[in-house]
Amino acid sequence: xxxxxxxxxxxxxxxxxxxxxxxxxxxxxxxxxxxxxxxxxxxxxxxxxxxxxxxxxxxxxxxxxxxxxxxxxxxxxxxxxxxxxxxxxxxxxxxxxxxxxxxxxxxxxxxxxxxxxxxxxxxxxxxxxxxxxxxxxxxxxxxxxxxxxxxxxxxxxxxxxxxxxxxxxxxxxxxxxxxxxxxxxxxxxxxxxxxxxxxxx
Amino acid sequence: xxxxxxxxxxxxxxxxxxxxxxxxxxxxxxxxxxxxxxxxxxxxxxxxxxxxxxxxxxxxxxxxxxxxxxxxxxxxxxxxxxxxxxxxxxxxxxxxxxxxxxxxxxxxxxxxxxxxxxxxxxxxxxxxxxxxxxxxxxxxxxxxxxxxxxxxxxxxxxxxxxxxxxxxxxxxxxxxxxxxxxxxxxxxxxxxxxxxxxxxxxx
Numbered sequence: 001x002x003x004x005x006x007x008x009x010x011x012x013x014x015x016x017x018x019x020x021x022x023x024x025x026x027x028x029x030x031x032x033x034x035x036x037x038x039x040x041x042x043x044x045x046x047x048x049x050x051x052x053x054x055x056x057x058x059x060x061x062x063x064x065x066x067x068x069x070x071x072x073x074x075x076x077x078x079x080x081x082x083x084x085x086x087x088x089x090x091x092x093x094x095x096x097x098x099x100x101x102x103x104x105x106x107x108x109x110x111x112x113x114x115x116x117x118x119x120x121x122x123x124x125x126x127x128x129x130x131x132x133x134x135x136x137x138x139x140x141x142x143x144x145x146x147x148x149x150x151x152x153x154x155x156x157x158x159x160x161x162x163x164x165x166x167x168x169x170x171x172x173x174x175x176x177x178x179x180x181x182x183x184x185x186x187x188x189x190x191x192x193x194x195x196x197x198x199x200x201x
Numbered sequence: 202x203x204x205x206x207x208x209x210x211x212x213x214x215x216x217x218x219x220x221x222x223x224x225x226x227x228x229x230x231x232x233x234x235x236x237x238x239x240x241x242x243x244x245x246x247x248x249x250x251x252x253x254x255x256x257x258x259x260x261x262x263x264x265x266x267x268x269x270x271x272x273x274x275x276x277x278x279x280x281x282x283x284x285x286x287x288x289x290x291x292x293x294x295x296x297x298x299x300x301x302x303x304x305x306x307x308x309x310x311x312x313x314x315x316x317x318x319x320x321x322x323x324x325x326x327x328x329x330x331x332x333x334x335x336x337x338x339x340x341x342x343x344x345x346x347x348x349x350x351x352x353x354x355x356x357x358x359x360x361x362x363x364x365x366x367x368x369x370x371x372x373x374x375x376x377x378x379x380x381x382x383x384x385x386x387x388x389x390x391x392x393x394x395x396x397x398x399x400x401x402x403x404x
Contacts, residue, residue, distance in 0.1 A: 090387020116385045
């Protein structure tokens with residue numbers, strides 16, 4: 001099974017979509033079944049303030065439906081993380097890193113999702129990562145939104161602050177829209193690259 | 202008459218903190234340090250990255266003489282070392298600068314750097330490069346640097362004359378550091394002292 005771990009921005013985005021499209025949780029469930037995946041979220045990511053009230057209800061439903069599972073990561077473990085760039089990331093991002101890394105070390109397929117440009121740039125050499133846009137593009141792939149322009153509108157509405165980022169990631173988005181790579185392929189490729197690096201050393 | 206001084210002899214005479222400063226000035230392709238405030242904070246941040254645990258962090262910060270000062274963590278040892286290294290001809294203030302604040306290695310300093318570099322782990326150089334890339338950046342202001350450093354180690358801000366001002370403007374600095382790609386959105390929200398969803402409203 002593939003362990004999908006989200007940071008807070010992606011979670012907020014998912015809840016935004018779920019609030020807008022009532023059939024999204026069903027899509028998500030189908031998508032996860034198809035990919036043989038489950039979403040795990042570090043509890044530290046879901047603080048009291050992080051989610052607006054109506055979205056908190058949606059989250060609780062998704063937990064009940066077994067789409068999402070909350071996982072506790074000890075604060076000391078997050079604080080003791082030794083990464084060159086760890087001080088530039090938030091607690092939730094570091095918790096995501098720990099969960100993905102832990103799963104990989106236990107030979108489980110695992111992948112992190114973030115919308116943050118810096119987190120993506122810094123962590124992608126250590127863990128397999130995808131941009132949160134992947135979830136949006138699945139809406140297109142699954143036909144919840146059939147119009148690419150409409151999809152673009154939804155993305156921009158949810159990410160008002162990140163317009164530039166979306167523009168920068170246009171190519172990546174295209175790749176997901178065309179569905180050139182499955183989650184499993186992405187993780188396998190990541191593992192292969194790292195195995196080769198270890199051999200070189 | 203020109204006196205040829207052996208680089209190895211120079212290195213032998215340097216203290217631990219002086220060697221560290223030479224390494225820092227040499228890292229990232231000899232990039233000059235913007236000013237004394239940046240130097241202090243880049244050294245401080247590097248030590249946090251080097252320390253493997255809380256005990257080692259305390260030991261290192263004590264060894265480098267860091268204490269709470271009017272602009273946060275400050276070390277007199279570093280200031281004295283800079284003067285000593287200038288006198289020894291290893292450091293200099295960058296010429297042609299209006300205020301001559303930028304500090305860089307001299308040609309001899311660069312030779313000394315090359316030798317010290319062979320004696321330390323590659324990981325240390327990577328840490329120094331990361332610290333310089335992050336905090337010794339002209340695209341961010343001194344106050345933005347302070348907002349970040351103050352968020353890491355509160356106990357070093359007790360004597361700071363700027364802490365109130367930084368605190369009052371923490372959302373502005375967090376926003377700016379995030380927009381410049383220096384910190385992640387979650388870190389920015391932490392500096393701003395709020396949840397990510399609330400912080401997003403300020404962007």
